[in-house]
Amino acid sequence: MQLPDAETLCRQLAEQIRPCLKPDTVLIGIRTGGEWLTRRLHALLGLELPFGVIDISFYRDDYGAKGLHANPQRTNIPFSIENAHVILVDDVLYTGRTARAAINEIFDFGRPACIELAVLVDRGGRELPIAARYCAHTLPEPLPDSQNLQLEQAENSGLTLRLIHA
Amino acid sequence: MLNPQLNRHGELQHLLTLDGLPREIIISILDHAAPFTEVAEREVKKLPLLRGKSIFNLFFENSTRTRTTFEIAAKRLTADVVNLNVSTSSTSKGESLLDTIDNLCAMHADMFVVRHAASGAPILIAQHLLATGRDHIHVINAGDGRHAHPTQGLLDMYTIRHYKRDFTQLSIAIVGDVLHSRVARSQIAALKTLGVPDLRVIAPKTLLPSAIESMGARTFHDMREGLRDVDVIMMLRLQNERMAGALLPTPQEYYKVWGLTAEKLALSKKDAIVMHPGPMNRGIEIDSAVADGAQAVILPQVTFGIAVRMAVMSMLAGN
Known part of the structure; x- marks a missing residue:
């Protein structure tokens, strides 16, 4: 399968978001792919408010089965969530469980006015009632579970999508 | 020799002593602790990791700070915490340490945090849990005699x-x-x-x-x-x-x-x-x-x- 160019998708995603920006819009990226993407979108959109980064390791629903994630990092939300207009950013939307965990975590910082979801690619396979408002690319057929689609960042910070067969 | 703190996959099963604990595990605990420091600055100082788990603080010897910090840690992880000040309860009526443990296991404990004046009490509990097929229950040593903290x-x-x-x-x-x-x-x-x-x-x-x-x-x-x-x-x-x-x-x-x-x-x-x-x-x-x-x-x-x-x-x- 030919994967689309992540850099092009990133610019398209920024253009989808741009008309919907409000003065108080803040971006929160889900570590790690969503963080890279957020850094990019933040610059492309010329936002003045800082962006946040969220690590959902402590909110995963598979902790009971898999234990603690090997390398949890600090969540950093350097602004008030109270009444904020939040755009949650992730690289690939799959089951929706990561987005669910991130939404729960955001609510532990306050009550936002709204949360919208922006993703680079929707690969199908949802297990929860979650949809992205902004999505740069939807795969024509859902990917099988055995395949893992992920965003990678090169040393020159170029973004690429990669498909891994388990 | 088999390290009684580790399970058969080499992961931490109990925390009993730092003596003989592999360097990678010590470093891993320190690395994991770093993101938890941020939770205290949140509006809601709670993470859902231990939701539904029961943690028993078993203090056979007095302590305020250690017991309180264990209690806060468990509560910030959403566990249910039961504090037993054993020095004033059943032990003084003559119940043995392992009988106390068996009773608390019957109350579906998931973890024991143990302080005891006798060195080796926590490892005795861990061995007892293993010998009775209850090795899903974890033991943390909160200070035993002159041995370890x-x-x-x-x-x-x-x-x-x-x-x-x-x-x-x-x-x-x-x-x-x-x-x-x-x-x-x-x-x-x-x-x-x-x-x-x-x-x-x-x-x-x-x-x-x-x-x-x-x-x-x-x-x-x-x-x-x-x-x-x-x-x-x-x-x-x-x-x-x-x-x-x-x-x-x-x-x-x-x-x-x-x-x-x-x-x-x-x-x-x-x-x-x-x-x-x-x-x-x-x-x-x-x-x-x-x-x-x-x-x-x-x-x-x-x-x-x-x-x-x-x-x-x-x-x-x-x-």
């Missing part, structure tokens, strides 16, 4: 790493009542595992265990000599309640010779940090001016202790 040792390591970064460049002095101190034994074990090249123990001869050098520490009986150019000073509490016989003349004389004063602190490096596991005896092992001074990191130790205990609990419950 691993979470205190870990929070001390976290504190040192926070301020000093690289263990392999440090001179560290442990000062005071080493003889009665489980804290000192845990500190020495961890500091050696983490590669501290210059580890010193400063104490009067009556308060040093025999063969302390075999743990890899150099001994000093002169505080001024021992503190020279150290990066970290780890004070110990003078454990009056454990003293039997004439180990010391008077507290006043102890302070004069072994108390950490500004004048003695000045012999260490300019940026040396002063640590104390608490509770402090001001005017006996440490002068108030030092305890409240700019080089003291005694209160940060307490705060880091919560994050370290959260990390240990969530790593155990997930393995």
Whole structure:
């Protein structure tokens, strides 16, 4: 399968978001792919408010089965969530469980006015009632579970999508 | 030999002692603790990791700080916490330690946090759980006799790493009542595992265990000599309640010779940090001016202790 160019998708995603920006819009990226993407979108959109980064390791629903994630990092939300207009950013939307965990975590910082979801690619396979408002690319057929689609960042910070067969 | 703290996959099953705990696991606990420090700054200081788990704080010996920080750590992880002050309950009616454990297992405990005056009580509980096929229940040693106090040792390591970064460049002095101190034994074990090249123990001869050098520490009986150019000073509490016989003349004389004063602190490096596991005896092992001074990191130790205990609990419950 030919994967689309992540850099092009990133610019398209920024253009989808741009008309919907409000003065108080803040971006929160889900570590790690969503963080890279957020850094990019933040610059492309010329936002003045800082962006946040969220690590959902402590909110995963598979902790009971898999234990603690090997390398949890600090969540950093350097602004008030109270009444904020939040755009949650992730690289690939799959089951929706990561987005669910991130939404729960955001609510532990306050009550936002709204949360919208922006993703680079929707690969199908949802297990929860979650949809992205902004999505740069939807795969024509859902990917099988055995395949893992992920965003990678090169040393020159170029973004690429990669498909891994388990 | 099989390490009784690890499961068959080499993961942490119980936390009983830092002696013999692999370096990778110590580092992993310190790494995991870092993101937990951020939770205290949130609107909702709670993570859902241990939702539905029951943690029993079993304190056969009095403690305020350790019990409270374990309780806060467990509550911030959304566990249900039951505090048993056993010194005033069934044990005084004659129930054995393992009968107490069996009863609490029947109440569906998921984790025990144990403090006991007898060295080895937590490992006895862990072995009992294994022998009775209840190895899904975890045990954390919150201090046993003179043996070990691993979470205190870990929070001390976290504190040192926070301020000093690289263990392999440090001179560290442990000062005071080493003889009665489980804290000192845990500190020495961890500091050696983490590669501290210059580890010193400063104490009067009556308060040093025999063969302390075999743990890899150099001994000093002169505080001024021992503190020279150290990066970290780890004070110990003078454990009056454990003293039997004439180990010391008077507290006043102890302070004069072994108390950490500004004048003695000045012999260490300019940026040396002063640590104390608490509770402090001001005017006996440490002068108030030092305890409240700019080089003291005694209160940060307490705060880091919560994050370290959260990390240990969530790593155990997930393995």
